[in-house]
Amino acid sequence: MGTIQTIKGTKDILPQQITYWQYLEKTASEILSKACYQEIRTPIFEQTPLFERGIGEATDVVGKEMYSFVDQGEHSLTLRPEGTAGVVRAYIQNKLFALGGIQRLWYSGAMFRYERPQAGRQRQFHQIGLELLGSDSVRADVEVIAVATDILTTLGLKNLSLQLNSVGDQNDRETYRQALIDYLTPYKDDLDADSVDRLSRNPLRILDSKNPKTQEITVNAPSILDYLSNSSRQHFEGVCGLLTDLGIGYQLNPRLVRGLDYYTHTAFEIISSDLGAQATVCGGGRYDGLVSQLGGEKTSAIGWAMGMERLILLLEKLQALDDNSPDIYFVSRGEKAENQALIIAQKLRQNDWKVELDLSGSNFKKQFKRSDRSGAKMCLILGDSEVETNTIQLKDLITGEQQTLNQEKLVESLPSKK
């Protein structure tokens, strides 16, 4: 094919699917707004160091997945691979902290990661996310999780499970990290190659390896939950307790490790059993260190992001498309009639009717065929004889009954919808 195609890992969202997107966006934004989160829109690209410093140089996202380029001014820029860093940058730059103690923000938009596409994974994908800045309260953690579950259940999604863990603060993690290395080192020869590699770079990540042999080894590995300081443990237990009070079920998962460096304390993922290998539908956690790391005042914060494509994959399995059929299919023939039909159609639309005008100019038979296929329940007919008498025919496409109406009184004479 000589024609230009979409870039690998990107997709057009076609009219057939757009109803799902609109449904998702509407549902989410309503729930977010009820919880008093406000939308924020940040640029789709940022200075590269924002992500390097924010997400962590050692992470895969920064190390090998960023779409970075140098512009004409020789600045290194990057298409955002995630949303949090940009929002935090905006929070600091615009001094949003000055507006009051707590900021509740949400965003949605395209993210970019240079990865091999597969089910539920694209190079340009969309996330809807939320950030709650300025609170270290247990209730903040729980509020944020509750908003997420609220969105997902309102969407009607099932077979989801909330995985919960705490990765502690920096000290907790350091002692745990050492304990884990001590435990795993004797098994070094039995670990898979990737895990051996991670032993020195990022041993926590070995815990969620899918390699069966590695999994066997890590079954008895020390748990991070045993290495939490008193205050870290208190926080985490508080979160668990409140979730239970709210009736939100969860599974403790000490192996849950998020891929981005900035997470502290609470980490969670909501996974679906109805997707392929990329089953995480929502991921997030607390990031008390990020704001200061990016040059702001020390600020506690927590947030999450949902993968919109993955949600839509689930929605598509769940429910049929909305009906896109017009209320009225408009059949017309003859120059005068065709022009007149255009004018009448416009008037009907202004009166809240969904009207599809047949533009083909083909004979009535063909137009009726199309009116039938459009799914409309009725059609209007305007031809030479109607123009002469100032009338219009209304045909009920289900019963086949047809009546003559006065053009002037059309809007009033139409049956009520539904």
Added chain:
RNA sequence: GCGAGCGUAGCCAAGUGGUUAAGGCAGCGGUUUGUGGUACCGCCAUUCGUGGGUUCAAGUCCCAUCGUUCGCCCCA
């Protein structure tokens, strides 16, 4: 970055070395003039992702390349 499968019209799809590339859906036109969902008829790929090679002969075999799908890695 690694592994496996796939790539024939808008969509689904037969075809596995031999003259003219099944079929279905959709689309378009028609079965005489202004009436639909059925039926019937006709049209719709000089060409099989692309480039090279093997062969008298390739959609069919080989190589490369691109794309796609699923998985690893990683993540939403």
